Amino acid sequence: MKISLQIKIVLFVIIGVIVGGSITFYIVDKGTSNALQKSISSNLAAATKQTSNKIDRFLYERLVDVEQVTGREQVQRYVNDPKVRTADFSAQLIRQLSDFKVLAGTWADITLVDTKENVVLTTDEPKLADKLVHQTEFQSPYTKALAGEVGYSDVILEGTSGVPIMLFMAPIRNVSNETQPIVGVLVGELAWPSTLEILKDIGGNTQAQIVNTQGKFLGDSGAEAADEGLILRKDYSNTEVFKRAQNKDQISAILPGTNDKKKQYLTATTKENGYLSYEGNNWYLIVQEPADVAFAPAKALAQEFVPLYVVALVLAIVCFLIINDFMVLRPLNRLRVAALLLAAGDFSQRIKIRAKDEIGELGQSFNNMAEGLQLSAQKLHEEHARLKASINSLDIGLLMTFREDNTISYNAILPRILGLELDGSDHETARLTLDQLGQKLLPSKVDLLAAIQNCQNQGKYFDLSEITYGTKILRIFGAPITTENHTIIGAVVLFEDITDAKILERSKDEFFSIASHELRTPLTSIKGNTSMILDYYKEVLKDDQLREMIDDVHTSAIRLIGIVNDFLDASRLEQGKMSFAYESTNIEEIIESVVYEMKAVLNEKHIYLKLDKLTLNELPPVWVDKNRLKQVVYNLVGNAAKFTEEGGITISAKLEPDHQFVKVLVIDTGRGMTPESQTLLFHKFQQASSSLLTRDTTRGTGLGLYISKMIVENMGGKVSLEESVEGKGSVFSFTLPLATHEQMTSAAPKAKTDTITVTSPSSKP
């Protein structure tokens, strides 16, 4: 699935922001929570302390209340002297106490008890008052009161309804009698529910509860507290809160806890002994506050922060997208578009580099690549144009087949050569097919289609020469087109109209045969007749001048015949039309015969011609044409003689180290050659003289060495100049191949069958 880079990056950014935000939130939240907890804890502590103080204050006031009552003279008198206890006095006193009770608003009942624990007077029902006196909790404060101090009891759960009450006791003194200072005790029954009104002052959602030392619930600040989700129990004995209170942790906060409604809450407790350390004051104050309420302000703040964070996030993403768009996506898109155009063949595409970052570098690389491509494409185009122009300007028909789609392509001249011009239309529009070509060539007994198929499938070249096509003679040459990885992708077929060349070739042949006959016949006549005059009319030729002239005519004819022969030999050798009759030949025999024939001539010149017999002995036979070999030896020796004035010529021969060739050396003591002259050797018409004007002196066509070279090369050897020192002489050599065993045993000499020979006279019209 293709997901745009843009989307991917946005997703990554969002994920990053969420993870980072969460971590930040967590850290902030933790810190905030801790701070809040501390703050709340201290708030609760303060509330607890305040409440404790209020309670202490309240209790102090009640003590003052009871002391005030016991301080009354009527009360003292009534308790001290049973005689005054008339019905009227009793009723009066009960009325007074009841008024006080109502006035103070906090007292349930007031009872007067003597030192013998007998109820003397009560605002309560006498039975209930009697029962109260016998309560366990009664004894401690009672004893304290008898000792002269004010005391109060623990909170007592009175009766079946379990209404909590508290007993305050103050000594009733005998004002008149010093011997018995305390005559009774005032027992104030404090109505606990009214006491709890104090707790309500804590206010808000904070709930205060009072439990006794056993963890039993004694009362709370209000019934509605239960609705706030606080844990309100009748028994706190097993709670963490209570245990902490018992351990006298002044203030403890427990966070978090779970109540029935799964709400968090904070709890703080205190056991306040405070400055009102009355004996038996043993109860615990538990202050609770709902966590959600406590955290509400902080949460509100956090909620204000969240939209800001989201706005910042959105802004960051937008900024990123804009930057990404301008710095990454747009350049990438430009690159993509340019690459597409490039692929479509528009090599002029270039990217404007706007930044030197990675994308800029990519753009630069792209530009370099495009430039390289453009250059190559341009070169290719030029090459293509050159090639096309060359092919179209060829006078050879060119056909290319494309194996893949079985199509062909050909140049303009091909239909003209094959006479296939249809209505003179352009060859670009009127396409020939391969089948048409094949059909056209069938009368010439050429299966072009098969040849092309073979060429394409086997990679074989074909060369069909001298195809008679109508009045024309064609040469058809085919070659496979092979790619670098050796796949044949088609074939190229060349159609050459060789009619003119063939006609020219034939006329050349005829020219040579005519030249050889028509030139040599009169020359032979001149030579023969002068020779006969010199031989048979000696007595007539008394005049030396006349004789010399006829002799010169004779010599001229000989030289002219030699020149004609040289020209003919050179031409035939060049055309490969000289025939060679090979046979296994003793090289010594040949050289000896030449030496024999030339010795006389050279003697006249007073130069020696030596045959180095030692080196010639035991040489194996060579495979040569005797007459041609003789011609070569004549040439080389004649050449050496031409340039030698003193000394002479030595011929030697040796077996080459490879045992494949015999090398013949012609060593002269002639004038030698300059290095420049040496480079001109063996070329047509080149004599080893530095100037055209000096040519005459050596008398020759300059074809001798050239012909010798061609003959020796035809026989498989090589002519070389071994060395030449000016003023000292030259050494020429030629090599000849040894006859193989089969060649030595084969009988008669045979003319080389693969060469076309001189046209026979019968072809003359």
Place this chain on the structure above:
Amino acid sequence: MIKVFIVEDDPLMSRMYQKIFTFEKYEVEMASNGEEALLKIPGAQPTIILLDVMMPKMNGLQVLEKLKTDPVTKSIPVVMLTNLAGQQDAETALSKGAVKYIVKSEHEPKEVADMVQEIIAGYTRNDIPSVS
């Protein structure tokens, strides 16, 4: 007397060879083309025939063939004369019964006469002459 029959179309050549053989005391008869030669030779019965290769109407090789098939002329030695230095022509001529093949420009008339004399001498000794 030895009779040399020269078949040569070119008068320059025929006259030259006529002279040398006359100088050398041979009896000479001549024909200027193949047809004439084939007409004259059976009656002339020469000792030896010098036959030019390159001639109009009928060339020397064709004349040679005819001479060698005619029982009257087939035993007369034939020397081919030419100015074509083609070795294969020489071989063809020899295979058709010629005794020698002489390139005219390469030899003086006297040398040709000497060669003919040698051939006649050798022919009587039943020697087989070789190609020059």
